[in-house]
Amino acid sequence: MTSPPRREFAGQTLGRFVAESSWADIGPDLRHEAKRALLNYVGGALGVSGSRVVDAASRVVAPFSGPQTTTVIGRPERLDLMAASFVNAIAANLLDYDDTHPNTVGHPTAPVAPPLFALAEQRGLSGAALLHAFILGFEVECRLGNAVQPDHYNRGWHITATCGVFGSAAACAKLLGLSAEQTWTALGLAASQSASIIENLTTEAKNVGVGNAARNGLLAALLAREGFSAAPAAIEGPFGWARVSGQEPMMEEIVGGLGERWELPKNTYKPYPSGIVFHAIIDAALELRSRLNLTAADIAAVTVRGDQLMLDRGERPIDSERDARVSIHHSAALGLAVGKAGVREHTAPVVFDPQIMALRGKVRAELADMPPWSASVTVETVDGRTETATVEHARGSPKAPMSDADLEAKFRDNAALGGSADKADARIAGIWAMEETADLAPLLRSMGA
Amino acid sequence: MTSPPRREFAGQTLGRFVAESSWADIGPDLRHEAKRALLNYVGGALGVSGSRVVDAASRVVAPFSGPQTTTVIGRPERLDLMAASFVNAIAANLLDYDDTHPNTVGHPTAPVAPPLFALAEQRGLSGAALLHAFILGFEVECRLGNAVQPDHYNRGWHITATCGVFGSAAACAKLLGLSAEQTWTALGLAASQSASIIENLTTEAKNVGVGNAARNGLLAALLAREGFSAAPAAIEGPFGWARVSGQEPMMEEIVGGLGERWELPKNTYKPYPSGIVFHAIIDAALELRSRLNLTAADIAAVTVRGDQLMLDRGERPIDSERDARVSIHHSAALGLAVGKAGVREHTAPVVFDPQIMALRGKVRAELADMPPWSASVTVETVDGRTETATVEHARGSPKAPMSDADLEAKFRDNAALGGSADKADARIAGIWAMEETADLAPLLRSMGA
Numbered sequence A, B: 001m002t003s004p005p006r007r008e009f010a011g012q013t014l015g016r017f018v019a020e021s022s023w024a025d026i027g028p029d030l031r032h033e034a035k036r037a038l039l040n041y042v043g044g045a046l047g048v049s050g051s052r053v054v055d056a057a058s059r060v061v062a063p064f065s066g067p068q069t070t071t072v073i074g075r076p077e078r079l080d081l082m083a084a085s086f087v088n089a090i091a092a093n094l095l096d097y098d099d100t101h102p103n104t105v106g107h108p109t110a111p112v113a114p115p116l117f118a119l120a121e122q123r124g125l126s127g128a129a130l131l132h133a134f135i136l137g138f139e140v141e142c143r144l145g146n147a148v149q150p151d152h153y154n155r156g157w158h159i160t161a162t163c164g165v166f167g168s169a170a171a172c173a174k175l176l177g178l179s180a181e182q183t184w185t186a187l188g189l190a191a192s193q194s195a196s197i198i199e200n201l202t203t204e205a206k207n208v209g210v211g212n213a214a215r216n217g218l219l220a221a222l223l224a225r226e227g228f229s230a231a232p233a234a235i236e237g238p239f240g241w242a243r244v245s246g247q248e249p250m251m252e253e254i255v256g257g258l259g260e261r262w263e264l265p266k267n268t269y270k271p272y273p274s275g276i277v278f279h280a281i282i283d284a285a286l287e288l289r290s291r292l293n294l295t296a297a298d299i300a301a302v303t304v305r306g307d308q309l310m311l312d313r314g315e316r317p318i319d320s321e322r323d324a325r326v327s328i329h330h331s332a333a334l335g336l337a338v339g340k341a342g343v344r345e346h347t348a349p350v351v352f353d354p355q356i357m358a359l360r361g362k363v364r365a366e367l368a369d370m371p372p373w374s375a376s377v378t379v380e381t382v383d384g385r386t387e388t389a390t391v392e393h394a395r396g397s398p399k400a401p402m403s404d405a406d407l408e409a410k411f412r413d414n415a416a417l418g419g420s421a422d423k424a425d426a427r428i429a430g431i432w433a434m435e436e437t438a439d440l441a442p443l444l445r446s447m448g449a
Helices: A010-020 A028-047 A052-064 A081-093 A109-123 A127-148 A151-155 A164-175 A180-191 A205-225 A251-255 A276-292 A308-314 A328-338 A354-360 A404-418 A421-432 A441-445 B010-020 B028-047 B052-064 B081-093 B109-123 B127-148 B151-155 B159-175 B180-191 B205-225 B251-255 B276-292 B308-314 B328-338 B354-360 B404-418 B421-432 B441-445
Strands: A299-306 A363-367 A375-381 A386-391 B299-306 B363-367 B375-381 B386-391
Touching: A010 A127, A010 A164, A010 A180, A010 A251, A028 A081, A028 A109, A028 A127, A028 A404, A028 A421, A052 A081, A052 A205, A052 B081, A052 B205, A081 A109, A081 A205, A081 B052, A109 A127, A109 A164, A109 A205, A109 A441, A127 A151, A127 A164, A127 A251, A164 A180, A164 A205, A180 A205, A180 B205, A205 B052, A205 B180, A205 B205, A276 A299, A276 A308, A276 A328, A276 A375, A276 A386, A299 A308, A299 A328, A308 A328, A308 A363, A328 A354, A328 A363, A328 A375, A404 A421, A421 A441, B010 B127, B010 B159, B010 B180, B010 B251, B028 B081, B028 B109, B028 B127, B028 B404, B028 B421, B052 B081, B052 B205, B081 B109, B081 B159, B081 B205, B109 B127, B109 B159, B109 B205, B109 B441, B127 B151, B127 B159, B127 B251, B151 B159, B159 B180, B159 B205, B180 B205, B276 B299, B276 B308, B276 B328, B276 B375, B276 B386, B299 B308, B299 B328, B308 B328, B308 B363, B328 B354, B328 B363, B328 B375, B404 B421, B421 B441
Parallel strands: A299 A363, B299 B363
Antiparallel strands: A299 A375, A375 A386, B299 B375, B375 B386
């Protein structure tokens, strides 16, 4: 990137960075990580493509959709770019089973990938162009998140949506070939559309926030292209996004080392659609199950040990699927008795299966001096054996990243849930081959029902 | 309204109020004021219907518009409900020539009227139904604004947009016949879509904020109807809209005296498309012009006296139309030499007319101990006369409201600017007759080009 003019605002620096970035600047590791993020994105949306919320979202926006240019992942209907971006972003993030950027605890791909898929399908763009735009959008949203975390979230802003709209705007600006000035203008236009609050986190208003981030970022880029203006200081000015949202941004996090350090390699993927703090329990329980060849009938008692955060979040009666996704007891029971903890194992038929309910009743949680996100599980069997497994770095955490094969298996699991197991291999292969694909339209069109 | 259950949240109280309100509860003064607000709304949008920003907004959203059910005011194209709401709200507020709610200094009608016009046109609803929904939406947004003003605006939130989305949601919920629970859910869904910042106030990102408030309020109501959920405490909860935006809301302002005291009667309308603090200057100058039969050639010197706020805001070089709209010198020059201060008199041909520029050069501003929003103007003529006029309550201010005839004249002025002078009388008559109109569709369809 050329050296910055004096007194440049953050949005302007980001705008230049995005507009001037060339594909040759992007190394193979970044490119590969982008494909991993997109594989995880598509799989997540496929898994819930038939869910009530996705149905309702599509039903609400369909009457406000222009030409049906865009595939809705895993579904038969087609919508315009905006409407499809809204629905696909909601699907991708619906179960919080999408990716997690550890430093911000945001889910960065859901607001960014959908409008890129939409533009690429409509215009027959190349995989390289899409991956490049995705990497840059991801970078912009995570840098803005880093600049205000953890206070932004703690204050009550749902960071996936509030920063996601900037990521979507930056990515769409790149894919549309906007100039540096148009790109920072798009970021400024995003700043006036950044919204979503934590009070609504356990409701479907949260999903609307994520869907809006995706479509409004695209809107910002399109408006900038048509000459709409925005303030250059819209991010950090006295009445800009960061300060109006309640805090002084850490500017170095936004503009330091652009093109040198990247956020995408820090991205993580969940192996289980449950709260991240419970993943070590599942892993430890799975290990015991395979070590002892367990079935539910073998188990007399279970003790789970973890830190205070785990106990605070995870000891609760289970009245709903949502409860099961943040339960110590259900996590342990799944690992020990089912040997699997995917989306299906967090739905009602399993959550309220009498055998699983009985096993949950045998699980006791205990405070232990352990690092966050780690757990140990001790099982006593009816025939008198006692065995403990301890997991410090749960699968999917930064020090134990999911392998490509893990991500493929997760994709297949999701595809089966969504009823498209037969198409999973072709779709997986298509995503891995994106970089060499000159026209993405056929692949993206094939993502429908 | 039935008495509130214990521990009801503000959104729930508002939701019940809106859902339970009956047209018979709405007195004739309120009904008439609603028509005045809508007359002013339509006129404002007509005046700028051919402007660059409205053109660009329509061009950007047209490709994302479904069935063309909705008139864009003063324009030939038709769009779907969402897209037309976006464009019409932008047009209505473009020059800040729309209405002003004095306590919040917000512009309440622009985000609320457009989706109501859209729904009424599509469904052939009655004028009474539209007026009723409008009055309730106006009430909700202004009450929320009252609960957080003046800190909300001072902190950097553009209150027209941030509260407007609640007004739009409440009004649309009423017009769609939603239940009390669906209505508070719509308000909760609006809380996750409330956005727009003051840093962007002098840019077109501001217009996007107002357009989004209109369309996203409609989206909130439609999502609530389809069963989307939201938090009951989304307004005042620990991580609800008010606190996340930075402050403790004044709850009594939201829920006190519902159905007894109303905000709409406090609404004001601008006679001139310039900053409200300059209106007294124009009035005083107009009075001098008529008293002395002035032309520009008669004037040797002009002194304008006002308070510090007026001087802070109004002493500036004039490089653009925007500057002219907040200029002491241009305001005085228009009143004295042109005898008119409408939209046309704030556009380049007049702003950069050499005679007007010369006259501005003769205007001096002076600090005086005067109440806010008042002014005195002293003119010295080339033949040696000196005359002063003082205006304490400018035309259009709460103590000197514009009459119905004033609003009609403003409408005709706007219509002429937008090229539809010939249709003005019919449209004015149609708006005054709204209450008795069983099917608004023909009237609303006639508002296009």
